[in-house]
Amino acid sequence: MSDDLGLFSDDAGERPYGRRSARHDRQRVRRRRRRRWVTALAGLFVLVLVGGGVVYGASQLLKIGSFEDYEGAGEGSVVIEVKSGDTTSAIGSTMRQQDVVASTKAFTQAAEQSKDIASVQPGFYLMKSRMSGAAAVERILDPSAKVGALEIRGGMRLEDQAAPNGERTPGILSLLAEASCAEIDGQEQCVSSEELHRVAETADLAALGVPEWAIGPASQAEPKRRLEGLLMPGLYDVKPGENAEELLRSVVESSAAQLEVAGLPQAAEGTGFTPYEVLTIASLAQSEGIAKDFEKVTRVVYNRVNEAQMPLQFDSTINYPLDKPTLLTNREDRERPGPYNSYQNQGLPPTPISSASKEAVTAAEKPAEGSWVYFVKCYQDGTSCFSDTMEQHQAAIREARERGAF
Template sequence: MPAYAQDEPPRPGRRRRREDDGPLPDERPTDIIPAIQEAPMARRPGAAPPPPQGSEEEYDEIFGEDAYDDYDEYDDYEDYEDEQDFEDEDRAEPERIEDERPDRKGPPPKKRKKKRALGWVAALAVLVLLAGGAYYGFTEIFGYDDYEGSGEGDVLVQVEKGDSTSAIGNRLQAAGVVASGKAFVKAGEDNTAVSRLQQGYYVMKTKMSGASAVEKMTAAASKVGQVEIRPYTQFHDITQPDGKVTPGVYTLLSKASCADLNGTSTCIPVEELRKTIENADLAQLGVPPWAVASATKAEHKDRRLEGLIAPGIFNVKPGWTAEELLTDVVKISAKRILDAGLSEQSKGAGKTPYETLVIASIIEREAVKADFEKISRVIYNRLDEKMRLEMDSTINYVLDRPTLLTKPEERDKAGAYNTYKSVGLTPTPIAVPSAEAIQAALKPAAGEWLFFVKCEKNGLSCFAVNFDDHRKNRDDAERRGVI
């Protein structure tokens, strides 16, 4: 085999043999026979002198000038040798077999071409970059559908807690508000109000442009159905001393139900809510099991849910029936009351969960938060001593007035909520209790107080163990104009 052939790549499908592989099965080792030097042939007169032995001219004369052309077809396999280099790293390059003519030189070695695989990788990377750039440009210019104009008919869209801008866009698309969620997202990129959208219901229009949808959804008038019920609130409205009316739970829920959808009002009147509570199965509404029996027996049927509506924000869907609305609010409230710590397993000492809720409502109406635990202790001590509670808040509850001092004639009237006449707790709670009031009802402060009176203008009360000290506290508060 010519010496230069060892530097050429193997043909496809064939493994390059190593010198230490040994002979093939039917191959016998051949002895190296010294070459026999032939006598030079006589040259005819006038003929050109023969080329020097071992030169390229002599090689071309014997094999032809195109002897190497056949090797070009194997250029694609030049990289194969690189892949096999690891096989040859730990052994020396094999000796070349001596040619018959020691002084003959082979053809000049060919230069190794650059790895074609690297070229393909580079080309592929360029194609990926070009494709990515094309896609980005297409998306920016043509990548989403969008309506034109400010829309057509009204439609209600709900946003859930934790919704991202993209999620809101998808909800709008599903409701037919925008042609694509991205139309809303792109239009709201520079509007910080979009990122502040809260859960709840929004009145939108069908077939709005993304920009129009952003503008309408961030407008305050589009948010509907949201109501905040605060601690201290009761179901009936309260008339303040100056004549102003503080809306109760009935009024708040009725107002929250209102929206104008395509010219039709969704408002549920207060009277409809009232009748629903009077006649509903409280268990079906979602009232906690421990409260159903006591609430059902309430003297005033329209007050059966008093105290069972927890404070906080509610999202009421315009278009709900009165029963659907109340069921949603009651079930959410039941969970909040449980989260506040009140349950069948967690209740005031010697009290049922419902009685504990009643105590919490009285605490809410009688004191500021700093005094909650002390007021709770006074209530427990009076109940233990079989004393009448004598709380003005319970009388004013029936009269739909805020907690103020009552008149003698009002305290003389009989009634289950007149704790100047009746011993024990009121039949139902008298207000929406806060989580802090519930905790105070569960864990009253330690003390022997039996009396308290508001003695500071910031609402704080003074506490006493006996009536004489209580009278002194009361006279001092009157002298300073607190009461």
């Protein structure tokens, strides 16, 4: 049929006429509107996702370099240990584990501002809980923060000694009691010297860390002298707050390691003496001479005990049970019987008589070559003169007096 009038045309760009075409047009408009809304909502959703990602990413970037940190100087008391070889980060980690600081970074970043942080030495430090990083750095650099430091010097004894002025020179156990003291949570906490003496006299020697080679002879000694000589000279760090047995164990175990470094027990082989006797000889050298004479003094001991079969006649052994620090004795003391009277008894005393240094132990293991059986301090700096005969010895004594050596 011809459609010259265009009544039924539906070409693109032309609007068809009639009720059905109008309805179709409205539906198409609605579909277009729905598509626009869906497209708009999808775009908005994408914008939200992108915006959220940007915000999250920015927040993560801002967190780079951030760290937790407490505020203020902290509260309470915490004892931390700085171990040998600890880095600043390791110290900070220890503090974080014990809640001294909120994070390792809080300490390390504050420490970067201090040129003195490298001066922190191994040992125990009294800190506080919940300190800011800056406060923790300031505190650990304060000399008063370091606690539990014990110094044992060569020639020291367990017991206090009488000083020439009538006062008492603290012995190792008294110094250990002092080192145990710290003000924790506002209260002074110490282990008493009496308690340390009790443990030293009664505790199981193996449990205290005494080397196996020393347990037998030490257990036969007078109780208060069982640990004599087993605590080598050096710096020790003890933890305040520990009990008497824990404190003694920490020192005895550390000393046992030093004795091993000094060669005991292996280096005693071939000397003719047991490791414990070598340590006793070392203590005699430490008490009788100065370091440069140790090898000669120990040779005198070897010669008197093994070759000449002479009593030692060392004044230091006479004064040892009398708790006197001097080398001079009087006739009354020399005539007083006892296991440490080396004028009356043959051989070595039953125990060491003092704390012997590594140098003294080495000298006892390898004494100098010589035939001396006498020596006397003959110079004011403590140097001794060594003799083979009594005539030589008497001449050395006269010369020593002329020099004012004693």
